[in-house]
Amino acid sequence: MLSQIDGEHGSFNLTTFADELRxxxxxxxxxxxxxxxxxxxxxxxxxxxxTILINLVSNASKHHDRSSGTIRISSERYPNYVEITVADDGPGIPKQYQDQIFVLFQTLKSRDEVEGSGLGLALVQKLARSLGGSVSVVSNPDVARGTVFTVRVPLNTPSAKTPNDIQGLAA
Known part of the structure:
Protein backbone atom coordinates (compact mmCIF):
# COMPACT_ATOMS: atom_id res chain seq x y z
CA MET A 1 0.00 0.00 0.00
CA LEU A 2 2.72 2.50 0.91
CA SER A 3 4.56 2.02 -2.35
CA GLN A 4 1.33 2.69 -4.25
CA ILE A 5 0.79 5.97 -2.38
CA ASP A 6 4.43 6.92 -2.84
CA GLY A 7 4.00 6.40 -6.60
CA GLU A 8 0.81 8.36 -7.17
CA HIS A 9 2.20 11.84 -7.08
CA GLY A 10 0.75 13.91 -9.92
CA SER A 11 -0.65 17.23 -10.97
CA PHE A 12 -3.76 18.41 -9.10
CA ASN A 13 -6.07 21.16 -10.33
CA LEU A 14 -9.03 22.24 -8.20
CA THR A 15 -11.28 23.33 -11.08
CA THR A 16 -10.78 20.02 -12.88
CA PHE A 17 -11.41 18.10 -9.66
CA ALA A 18 -14.56 20.14 -8.97
CA ASP A 19 -15.91 18.87 -12.30
CA GLU A 20 -15.24 15.31 -11.07
CA LEU A 21 -16.96 16.12 -7.76
CA ARG A 22 -20.05 17.40 -9.57
CA THR A 51 -10.25 11.48 -0.58
CA ILE A 52 -9.99 14.44 1.81
CA LEU A 53 -11.99 16.70 -0.49
CA ILE A 54 -14.64 14.08 -1.29
CA ASN A 55 -15.21 13.55 2.44
CA LEU A 56 -15.47 17.27 3.15
CA VAL A 57 -17.91 17.93 0.30
CA SER A 58 -19.94 14.84 1.21
CA ASN A 59 -20.20 15.98 4.84
CA ALA A 60 -21.24 19.47 3.76
CA SER A 61 -24.23 18.13 1.84
CA LYS A 62 -25.06 15.26 4.21
CA HIS A 63 -25.18 17.43 7.35
CA HIS A 64 -26.95 20.38 5.76
CA ASP A 65 -30.29 21.25 7.33
CA ARG A 66 -31.90 22.42 4.10
CA SER A 67 -32.76 20.61 0.89
CA SER A 68 -30.35 22.75 -1.15
CA GLY A 69 -27.18 24.69 -0.58
CA THR A 70 -23.86 25.93 -1.89
CA ILE A 71 -20.47 24.39 -1.24
CA ARG A 72 -17.62 26.75 -2.08
CA ILE A 73 -14.12 25.45 -2.63
CA SER A 74 -10.96 27.42 -3.20
CA SER A 75 -7.22 26.97 -3.23
CA GLU A 76 -4.39 29.37 -2.56
CA ARG A 77 -0.69 28.75 -3.09
CA TYR A 78 1.91 29.96 -0.62
CA PRO A 79 5.70 29.53 -0.94
CA ASN A 80 5.81 26.12 0.81
CA TYR A 81 2.21 24.91 0.91
CA VAL A 82 -1.26 25.04 -0.63
CA GLU A 83 -4.40 25.81 1.34
CA ILE A 84 -7.70 24.37 0.14
CA THR A 85 -10.93 25.47 1.78
CA VAL A 86 -14.34 23.81 1.65
CA ALA A 87 -17.08 26.13 2.93
CA ASP A 88 -20.78 25.45 3.20
CA ASP A 89 -23.89 27.42 4.06
CA GLY A 90 -25.27 24.80 6.45
CA PRO A 91 -26.23 25.09 10.10
CA GLY A 92 -22.65 25.16 11.36
CA ILE A 93 -20.93 23.20 14.12
CA PRO A 94 -21.27 24.52 17.67
CA LYS A 95 -17.88 25.39 19.19
CA GLN A 96 -18.25 22.87 22.02
CA TYR A 97 -18.32 20.00 19.47
CA GLN A 98 -15.53 21.11 17.15
CA ASP A 99 -12.81 19.05 18.86
CA GLN A 100 -15.00 15.94 18.80
CA ILE A 101 -15.62 15.91 15.05
CA PHE A 102 -12.13 14.55 14.31
CA VAL A 103 -12.47 11.64 16.77
CA LEU A 104 -12.86 8.20 15.19
CA PHE A 105 -16.48 6.92 15.22
CA GLN A 106 -17.72 10.21 16.70
CA THR A 107 -20.94 11.60 15.24
CA LEU A 108 -22.84 14.62 16.47
CA LYS A 109 -26.23 13.33 15.36
CA SER A 110 -27.73 9.89 15.88
CA ARG A 111 -27.37 7.38 13.07
CA ASP A 112 -31.17 7.55 12.70
CA GLU A 113 -30.91 11.23 11.72
CA VAL A 114 -27.86 11.14 9.43
CA GLU A 115 -26.19 8.23 7.70
CA GLY A 116 -22.58 8.12 8.81
CA SER A 117 -20.03 6.06 10.68
CA GLY A 118 -17.96 8.81 12.23
CA LEU A 119 -15.00 7.86 10.02
CA GLY A 120 -15.03 10.73 7.51
CA LEU A 121 -13.44 13.60 9.42
CA ALA A 122 -11.10 11.30 11.37
CA LEU A 123 -9.90 9.98 8.00
CA VAL A 124 -9.58 13.53 6.66
CA GLN A 125 -7.37 14.49 9.58
CA LYS A 126 -5.26 11.31 9.33
CA LEU A 127 -4.72 11.77 5.59
CA ALA A 128 -3.84 15.46 5.94
CA ARG A 129 -1.28 14.62 8.63
CA SER A 130 0.14 11.76 6.57
CA LEU A 131 0.84 14.29 3.82
CA GLY A 132 2.65 16.52 6.31
CA GLY A 133 -0.31 18.87 6.43
CA SER A 134 -3.24 19.77 8.64
CA VAL A 135 -6.97 20.34 8.67
CA SER A 136 -8.84 22.93 10.71
CA VAL A 137 -12.43 24.04 11.14
CA VAL A 138 -14.04 27.44 11.67
CA SER A 139 -17.71 27.65 12.51
CA ASN A 140 -19.78 29.76 14.87
CA PRO A 141 -23.50 29.10 14.40
CA ASP A 142 -24.33 31.70 17.06
CA VAL A 143 -22.98 34.38 14.71
CA ALA A 144 -23.54 33.03 11.18
CA ARG A 145 -24.47 29.92 9.25
CA GLY A 146 -21.85 27.73 7.65
CA THR A 147 -18.66 25.85 8.31
CA VAL A 148 -15.25 26.29 6.71
CA PHE A 149 -12.71 23.47 6.64
CA THR A 150 -9.17 24.43 5.66
CA VAL A 151 -6.72 21.78 4.49
CA ARG A 152 -3.09 22.77 4.31
CA VAL A 153 -0.68 20.51 2.40
CA PRO A 154 3.00 21.15 1.80
CA LEU A 155 4.33 21.63 -1.69
CA ASN A 156 6.72 18.69 -1.89
CA THR A 157 8.46 16.98 -4.72
CA PRO A 158 7.83 13.23 -4.97
CA SER A 159 11.42 12.49 -3.97
CA ALA A 160 10.96 14.41 -0.73
CA LYS A 161 8.41 11.90 0.56
CA THR A 162 9.45 8.62 2.08
CA PRO A 163 7.16 5.73 3.02
CA ASN A 164 7.59 6.69 6.70
CA ASP A 165 6.00 10.08 5.93
CA ILE A 166 2.83 8.32 4.90
CA GLN A 167 2.70 5.77 7.69
CA GLY A 168 -0.64 4.61 8.92
CA LEU A 169 -2.61 5.08 5.72
CA ALA A 170 -3.04 1.34 5.33
CA ALA A 171 -4.40 1.07 8.88
Missing amino acids: LYFNSNSAFEIRVEQDCGSFGAYLTPLK
Whole structure:
Protein backbone atom coordinates (compact mmCIF):
# COMPACT_ATOMS: atom_id res chain seq x y z
CA MET A 1 0.00 0.00 0.00
CA LEU A 2 2.72 2.50 0.91
CA SER A 3 4.56 2.02 -2.35
CA GLN A 4 1.33 2.69 -4.25
CA ILE A 5 0.79 5.97 -2.38
CA ASP A 6 4.43 6.92 -2.84
CA GLY A 7 4.00 6.40 -6.60
CA GLU A 8 0.81 8.36 -7.17
CA HIS A 9 2.20 11.84 -7.08
CA GLY A 10 0.75 13.91 -9.92
CA SER A 11 -0.65 17.23 -10.97
CA PHE A 12 -3.76 18.41 -9.10
CA ASN A 13 -6.07 21.16 -10.33
CA LEU A 14 -9.03 22.24 -8.20
CA THR A 15 -11.28 23.33 -11.08
CA THR A 16 -10.78 20.02 -12.88
CA PHE A 17 -11.41 18.10 -9.66
CA ALA A 18 -14.56 20.14 -8.97
CA ASP A 19 -15.91 18.87 -12.30
CA GLU A 20 -15.24 15.31 -11.07
CA LEU A 21 -16.96 16.12 -7.76
CA ARG A 22 -20.05 17.40 -9.57
CA LEU A 23 -20.27 14.10 -11.48
CA TYR A 24 -19.71 12.13 -8.28
CA PHE A 25 -22.50 14.03 -6.49
CA ASN A 26 -24.80 14.33 -9.52
CA SER A 27 -27.59 12.51 -7.64
CA ASN A 28 -27.77 15.53 -5.33
CA SER A 29 -28.04 18.38 -7.81
CA ALA A 30 -29.67 20.59 -5.16
CA PHE A 31 -26.18 21.37 -3.88
CA GLU A 32 -24.05 23.63 -6.02
CA ILE A 33 -20.30 23.07 -5.91
CA ARG A 34 -18.65 26.37 -6.76
CA VAL A 35 -14.93 27.06 -7.25
CA GLU A 36 -14.28 30.53 -5.91
CA GLN A 37 -10.51 30.63 -6.33
CA ASP A 38 -8.09 28.22 -8.01
CA CYS A 39 -4.35 28.63 -7.49
CA GLY A 40 -3.64 26.52 -10.59
CA SER A 41 -2.10 23.08 -10.87
CA PHE A 42 0.33 21.81 -8.26
CA GLY A 43 2.02 18.53 -7.43
CA ALA A 44 0.24 16.37 -4.87
CA TYR A 45 -0.37 12.81 -3.73
CA LEU A 46 -3.63 12.51 -5.60
CA THR A 47 -5.58 9.75 -3.84
CA PRO A 48 -5.19 11.11 -0.30
CA LEU A 49 -5.95 14.69 -1.39
CA LYS A 50 -9.00 13.68 -3.43
CA THR A 51 -10.25 11.48 -0.58
CA ILE A 52 -9.99 14.44 1.81
CA LEU A 53 -11.99 16.70 -0.49
CA ILE A 54 -14.64 14.08 -1.29
CA ASN A 55 -15.21 13.55 2.44
CA LEU A 56 -15.47 17.27 3.15
CA VAL A 57 -17.91 17.93 0.30
CA SER A 58 -19.94 14.84 1.21
CA ASN A 59 -20.20 15.98 4.84
CA ALA A 60 -21.24 19.47 3.76
CA SER A 61 -24.23 18.13 1.84
CA LYS A 62 -25.06 15.26 4.21
CA HIS A 63 -25.18 17.43 7.35
CA HIS A 64 -26.95 20.38 5.76
CA ASP A 65 -30.29 21.25 7.33
CA ARG A 66 -31.90 22.42 4.10
CA SER A 67 -32.76 20.61 0.89
CA SER A 68 -30.35 22.75 -1.15
CA GLY A 69 -27.18 24.69 -0.58
CA THR A 70 -23.86 25.93 -1.89
CA ILE A 71 -20.47 24.39 -1.24
CA ARG A 72 -17.62 26.75 -2.08
CA ILE A 73 -14.12 25.45 -2.63
CA SER A 74 -10.96 27.42 -3.20
CA SER A 75 -7.22 26.97 -3.23
CA GLU A 76 -4.39 29.37 -2.56
CA ARG A 77 -0.69 28.75 -3.09
CA TYR A 78 1.91 29.96 -0.62
CA PRO A 79 5.70 29.53 -0.94
CA ASN A 80 5.81 26.12 0.81
CA TYR A 81 2.21 24.91 0.91
CA VAL A 82 -1.26 25.04 -0.63
CA GLU A 83 -4.40 25.81 1.34
CA ILE A 84 -7.70 24.37 0.14
CA THR A 85 -10.93 25.47 1.78
CA VAL A 86 -14.34 23.81 1.65
CA ALA A 87 -17.08 26.13 2.93
CA ASP A 88 -20.78 25.45 3.20
CA ASP A 89 -23.89 27.42 4.06
CA GLY A 90 -25.27 24.80 6.45
CA PRO A 91 -26.23 25.09 10.10
CA GLY A 92 -22.65 25.16 11.36
CA ILE A 93 -20.93 23.20 14.12
CA PRO A 94 -21.27 24.52 17.67
CA LYS A 95 -17.88 25.39 19.19
CA GLN A 96 -18.25 22.87 22.02
CA TYR A 97 -18.32 20.00 19.47
CA GLN A 98 -15.53 21.11 17.15
CA ASP A 99 -12.81 19.05 18.86
CA GLN A 100 -15.00 15.94 18.80
CA ILE A 101 -15.62 15.91 15.05
CA PHE A 102 -12.13 14.55 14.31
CA VAL A 103 -12.47 11.64 16.77
CA LEU A 104 -12.86 8.20 15.19
CA PHE A 105 -16.48 6.92 15.22
CA GLN A 106 -17.72 10.21 16.70
CA THR A 107 -20.94 11.60 15.24
CA LEU A 108 -22.84 14.62 16.47
CA LYS A 109 -26.23 13.33 15.36
CA SER A 110 -27.73 9.89 15.88
CA ARG A 111 -27.37 7.38 13.07
CA ASP A 112 -31.17 7.55 12.70
CA GLU A 113 -30.91 11.23 11.72
CA VAL A 114 -27.86 11.14 9.43
CA GLU A 115 -26.19 8.23 7.70
CA GLY A 116 -22.58 8.12 8.81
CA SER A 117 -20.03 6.06 10.68
CA GLY A 118 -17.96 8.81 12.23
CA LEU A 119 -15.00 7.86 10.02
CA GLY A 120 -15.03 10.73 7.51
CA LEU A 121 -13.44 13.60 9.42
CA ALA A 122 -11.10 11.30 11.37
CA LEU A 123 -9.90 9.98 8.00
CA VAL A 124 -9.58 13.53 6.66
CA GLN A 125 -7.37 14.49 9.58
CA LYS A 126 -5.26 11.31 9.33
CA LEU A 127 -4.72 11.77 5.59
CA ALA A 128 -3.84 15.46 5.94
CA ARG A 129 -1.28 14.62 8.63
CA SER A 130 0.14 11.76 6.57
CA LEU A 131 0.84 14.29 3.82
CA GLY A 132 2.65 16.52 6.31
CA GLY A 133 -0.31 18.87 6.43
CA SER A 134 -3.24 19.77 8.64
CA VAL A 135 -6.97 20.34 8.67
CA SER A 136 -8.84 22.93 10.71
CA VAL A 137 -12.43 24.04 11.14
CA VAL A 138 -14.04 27.44 11.67
CA SER A 139 -17.71 27.65 12.51
CA ASN A 140 -19.78 29.76 14.87
CA PRO A 141 -23.50 29.10 14.40
CA ASP A 142 -24.33 31.70 17.06
CA VAL A 143 -22.98 34.38 14.71
CA ALA A 144 -23.54 33.03 11.18
CA ARG A 145 -24.47 29.92 9.25
CA GLY A 146 -21.85 27.73 7.65
CA THR A 147 -18.66 25.85 8.31
CA VAL A 148 -15.25 26.29 6.71
CA PHE A 149 -12.71 23.47 6.64
CA THR A 150 -9.17 24.43 5.66
CA VAL A 151 -6.72 21.78 4.49
CA ARG A 152 -3.09 22.77 4.31
CA VAL A 153 -0.68 20.51 2.40
CA PRO A 154 3.00 21.15 1.80
CA LEU A 155 4.33 21.63 -1.69
CA ASN A 156 6.72 18.69 -1.89
CA THR A 157 8.46 16.98 -4.72
CA PRO A 158 7.83 13.23 -4.97
CA SER A 159 11.42 12.49 -3.97
CA ALA A 160 10.96 14.41 -0.73
CA LYS A 161 8.41 11.90 0.56
CA THR A 162 9.45 8.62 2.08
CA PRO A 163 7.16 5.73 3.02
CA ASN A 164 7.59 6.69 6.70
CA ASP A 165 6.00 10.08 5.93
CA ILE A 166 2.83 8.32 4.90
CA GLN A 167 2.70 5.77 7.69
CA GLY A 168 -0.64 4.61 8.92
CA LEU A 169 -2.61 5.08 5.72
CA ALA A 170 -3.04 1.34 5.33
CA ALA A 171 -4.40 1.07 8.88
